[in-house]
Amino acid sequence: MSARRVSVAVPVALDRALTYAVPDDWEQPPAAGRRVLVPLGSRALVGVVRSEHDPSPPERLKEVLADLDDDQPTLTAELLTLCEWLADYYVAPVGEAYRLALPGLLGNADARTAHVTEEGRRALAFAGPLLSRGAAPLTAPARRVLEALIEAGPSGLPVARLSRLRPRVPLRLLSELQDQGLCTLAWADAEASPMRTESCFRRTDLLWGGAADEERLKQHIGRSKQRRAILDYLEGQRDAVDGTPDDDGWVPIGELRGPFPRARELLAPLVVAALVAQQERPRRLDPFATAPAPDRPQVPTEDQASALRTLTADVDTGEFRSALLHGITGSGKTEVYLQLIAHVRAKGRGAIVLVPEIALTPQLADRFRARFGDEVAVLHSGLTPHQRLDAWHQIRAGGRPIVIGARSAVFAPVPDLGVIVVDEEHDGSFKQEDGVRYHARDVALVRAKGLSIPVVLGSATPALETFALARQGRHRWLQLRSRPTPRPLPQVELVPLTVHRPDPASLLTGRMRDAVDEAVRRGGQAILFLNRRGFTTDLLCEDCGSRQQCPDCSAPSMTYHLSRHRMMCHLCGHIEAAPQQCRSCGSAKLVHGGVGTERVELALAKALPGLRVLRLDRDAARGRQLLQTLARFRAGQADVLVGTQMLSKGHDFPGVTLVGVLQGDHGLGLPDLRASERTFQLLTQVAGRAGRGAVAGRVLVQAWQVEHPAIVFASEHDYLGFAEDELPRREALGNPPAGHLALVRIHGTDAGAVEQRAKRLAAGLRPRMAQVRAAHPSDDPAAPPVVMMLGPLPSPIERINRRVRYQLLLRARQRGPLRWLLGELRPWLGVEGSGEGETMAIVDVDPQTML
Ligand code: ADP
Ligand code: ZN
Ligand code: ZN
Numbered sequence: 001m002s003a004r005r006v007s008v009a010v011p012v013a014l015d016r017a018l019t020y021a022v023p024d025d026w027e028q029p030p031a032a033g034r035r036v037l038v039p040l041g042s043r044a045l046v047g048v049v050r051s052e053h054d055p056s057p058p059e060r061l062k063e064v065l066a067d068l069d070d071d072q073p074t075l076t077a078e079l080l081t082l083c084e085w086l087a088d089y090y091v092a093p094v095g096e097a098y099r100l101a102l103p104g105l106l107g108n109a110d111a112r113t114a115h116v117t118e119e120g121r122r123a124l125a126f127a128g129p130l131l132s133r134g135a136a137p138l139t140a141p142a143r144r145v146l147e148a149l150i151e152a153g154p155s156g157l158p159v160a161r162l163s164r165l166r167p168r169v170p171l172r173l174l175s176e177l178q179d180q181g182l183c184t185l186a187w188a189d190a191e192a193s194p195m196r197t198e199s200c201f202r203r204t205d206l207l208w209g210g211a212a213d214e215e216r217l218k219q220h221i222g223r224s225k226q227r228r229a230i231l232d233y234l235e236g237q238r239d240a241v242d243g244t245p246d247d248d249g250w251v252p253i254g255e256l257r258g259p260f261p262r263a264r265e266l267l268a269p270l271v272v273a274a275l276v277a278q279q280e281r282p283r284r285l286d287p288f289a290t291a292p293a294p295d296r297p298q299v300p301t302e303d304q305a306s307a308l309r310t311l312t313a314d315v316d317t318g319e320f321r322s323a324l325l326h327g328i329t330g331s332g333k334t335e336v337y338l339q340l341i342a343h344v345r346a347k348g349r350g351a352i353v354l355v356p357e358i359a360l361t362p363q364l365a366d367r368f369r370a371r372f373g374d375e376v377a378v379l380h381s382g383l384t385p386h387q388r389l390d391a392w393h394q395i396r397a398g399g400r401p402i403v404i405g406a407r408s409a410v411f412a413p414v415p416d417l418g419v420i421v422v423d424e425e426h427d428g429s430f431k432q433e434d435g436v437r438y439h440a441r442d443v444a445l446v447r448a449k450g451l452s453i454p455v456v457l458g459s460a461t462p463a464l465e466t467f468a469l470a471r472q473g474r475h476r477w478l479q480l481r482s483r484p485t486p487r488p489l490p491q492v493e494l495v496p497l498t499v500h501r502p503d504p505a506s507l508l509t510g511r512m513r514d515a516v517d518e519a520v521r522r523g524g525q526a527i528l529f530l531n532r533r534g535f536t537t538d539l540l541c542e543d544c545g546s547r548q549q550c551p552d553c554s555a556p557s558m559t560y561h562l563s564r565h566r567m568m569c570h571l572c573g574h575i576e577a578a579p580q581q582c583r584s585c586g587s588a589k590l591v592h593g594g595v596g597t598e599r600v601e602l603a604l605a606k607a608l609p610g611l612r613v614l615r616l617d618r619d620a621a622r623g624r625q626l627l628q629t630l631a632r633f634r635a636g637q638a639d640v641l642v643g644t645q646m647l648s649k650g651h652d653f654p655g656v657t658l659v660g661v662l663q664g665d666h667g668l669g670l671p672d673l674r675a676s677e678r679t680f681q682l683l684t685q686v687a688g689r690a691g692r693g694a695v696a697g698r699v700l701v702q703a704w705q706v707e708h709p710a711i712v713f714a715s716e717h718d719y720l721g722f723a724e725d726e727l728p729r730r731e732a733l734g735n736p737p738a739g740h741l742a743l744v745r746i747h748g749t750d751a752g753a754v755e756q757r758a759k760r761l762a763a764g765l766r767p768r769m770a771q772v773r774a775a776h777p778s779d780d781p782a783a784p785p786v787v788m789m790l791g792p793l794p795s796p797i798e799r800i801n802r803r804v805r806y807q808l809l810l811r812a813r814q815r816g817p818l819r820w821l822l823g824e825l826r827p828w829l830g831v832e833g834s835g836e837g838e839t840m841a842i843v844d845v846d847p848q849t850m851l
Pocket of ligand 2: 541546582583585586587
């Protein structure tokens with residue numbers, strides 16, 4: 001009877017899939033990859049049918065409510081296999097892994113629109129026991145649904161609205177009505193909906209002041225950090241950089257949904273309280289929807305030609321191959337991707353290009369669209385859920401064979417995929433840091449292997465994991481050794497802060513100030529880089545010495561923002577008016593310490609009068625503002641751009657002749673095994689921003705530890721030197737790439753419960769560790785064991801958003817034993833306990849951050 005039941009991946013945090021019975025009147029079970037509506041508790045959820053069966057399902061199974069797909073299953077067999085691998089490798093709930101491959105709307109049964117059919121109208125008109133001609137009479141809830149649908153007219157009613165009817169109508173009732181032919185349920189389609197307007201929101205002038213308004217604001221906002229943050233976001237869109245914000249601060253709901261998925265819900269009480277105004281306004285165009293002028297392939301350099309010969313041959317052989325395309329910034333990697341993809345397209349096949357953050361690098365997308373026009377789908381974070389679904393349909397139908405996007409684009413359903421490119425493969429944004437903690441580069445490799453196609457990993461500063469594999473010959477190592485244009489790499493000068501003291505407000509040393517002055521006087525532009533946002537990073541009490549802390553987090557995470565006189569916590573999003581008095585002793589003598597980008601921006605204008613300064617960080621530039629700031633700087637409307645690491649991404653600024661790093665060793669103090677590598681990458685990337693135009697560039701790096709290898713090698717543009725220096729250190733400790741890590745995190749509001757749970761997990765693992773060690777003895781008695789456990793210990797940041805955090809680090813010489821251990825751990829993960837004592841345990845496989 002196994003054929004009459006199906007295993008369904010349901011998007012809930014369960015460590016397994018659920019098994020459902022197939023209704024008796026269905027001819028056959030729904031095929032793997034189809035979306036089905038299934039009951040779970042009192043809810044009806046959208047799940048995906050898996051290709052496997054649960055070997056021991058409970059005896060009494062609930063029935064599948066409805067099959068939601070039309071002709072083809074939503075997920076292809078290939079993506080199903082990939083999702084199963086993700087759930088297994090990342091020790092993640094199978095339903096959450098499946099959800100990664102579904103566009104948001106398709107996983108949400110409420111996103112459908114219901115229409116009444118003729119049959120439905122008749123059934124309602126003749127409803128009544130006498131006239132029902134043998135058919136079962138309509139129940140009262142069914143009648144209410146049909147009445148509501150008839151009233152809604154030809155545009156139909158969103159299911160979300162129907163499920164708000166009172167008394168409630170269950171989702172399964174809608175499926176039943178559909179099965180009886182009384183109504184239709186369609187997934188909303190962006191193209192079909194003639195919506196020319198969208199809801200926009202704008203911060204009003206009410207309660208927009210300092211501490212005096214704080215109490216009244218809190219009454220409206222309650223304790224919701226998200227609500228406070230969305231209000232702040234809207235304020236940010238009103239006081240744009242130069243005081244003439246575009247659209248007068250109206251922000252469309254689609255833009256808000258990115259950072260705030262529950263935006264409407266959050267905004268409702270704010271609109272009622274008149275803190276936020278709402279208006280229907282004409283829909284704005286997708287900024288990536290207008291096509292740039294077409295361009296032609298460049299004649300490849302010798303290195304490019306040789307890389308292309310290898311890569312096109314890989315495409316032709318129809319085997320899985322992976323290559324590291326290693327070349328300094330400006331060495332022509334993008335041109336190689338473009339010509340490789342042209343080759344793939346000539347064979348009628350498709351391509352996926354993963355980039356760190358598409359919104360930050362519009363020119364890259366432009367170059368692809370200039371070459372391939374409408375064949376390119378750009379999946380960026382500014383798309384509305386409908387636009388995203390629309391793009392997904394176009395991709396799956398083969399209408400957009402080239403997909404460019406950030407991390408999640410690795411799941412794009414491109415038919416007959418021919419190659420996957422991962423640009424800037426070392427970038428931290430490829431790792432998802434919540435939910436399923438996958439690394440898109442590694443998923444790309446696994447997907448490509450399953451499809452027998454090549455992968456190209458491009459970088460100027462490859463992750464050491466990637467480099468180590470290239471050196472072992474497991475990735476091909478293709479190098480672009482010089483720039484195709486006769487532009488030398490910029491010269492990097494180190495400025496020791498121990499010798500040249502920086503101005504406390506601007507952080508500029510005399511040398512840096514002179515360099516900025518000179519660059520600007522010669523008609524160039526400068527970028528100043530500081531990896532700290534805000535005005536100052538500390539507000540200290542002069543009397544008792546205490547730091548004004550975030551009430552909900554343990555680290556000194558609050559920064560002061562002058563423009564809005566706010567303190568903000570970068571860990572949990574807590575925002576409040578800056579205190580007038582010390583919270584510990586009440587003293588009014590609060591002083592600023594630690595300089596952020598906002599302060600540098602203001603101090604610069606004082607240090608060099610007449611200078612036109614722009615700032616780019618998460619506070620100054622969000623959403624569209626970000627693109628505007630970048631465009632204005634590129635157009636020469638400012639002399640200096642001050643910014644955080646957002647600036648280091650692949651922006652191309654032809655006018656920039658000077659790049660200044662204000663504190664190059666800022667990240668070296670972090671308790672993170674990759675601190676050195678990150679610093680090296682960041683400095684190298686930032687330095688690459690200088691001299692991309694006609695004039696040779698200059699780079700000044702201010703730092704305290706000018707002799708640190710990360711800084712010295714970066715200043716010499718010496719990747720290999722850095723790698724040779726750093727790898728032995730990793731080897732000595734068994735850290736990646738010499739070993740493999742998995743971080744078990746435990747958190748909850750009750751410190752005692754968290755610590756207890758962490759200890760229990762460790763106790764459960766210990767005998768299994770002994771088992772693993774016995775099975776993998778080492779020849780060398782001095783060598784460390786195959787698997788080690790460090791902890792349990794409080795995490796370096798012990799508390800975030802009132803939750804206490806513990807961790808347990810597993811470090812292994814070999815992947816196999818580690819994966820076995822994680823498999824043993826799986827059933828113990830997830831939520832445990834309830835109320836205040838509730839704790840959560842998750843695993844982060846191949847963690848990128850240990851904080
Ligand atoms: P990367 O992706 O490695 O940073 P790009 O592909 O962006 O490098 O190339 C840097 C610059 O050099 C671009 O302006 C590009 O148009 C130009 N370029 C690339 N390849 C060639 C070539 N073969 N001949 C001339 N110019 C080239
Ligand atoms: Zn004090
Ligand atoms: Zn906080």
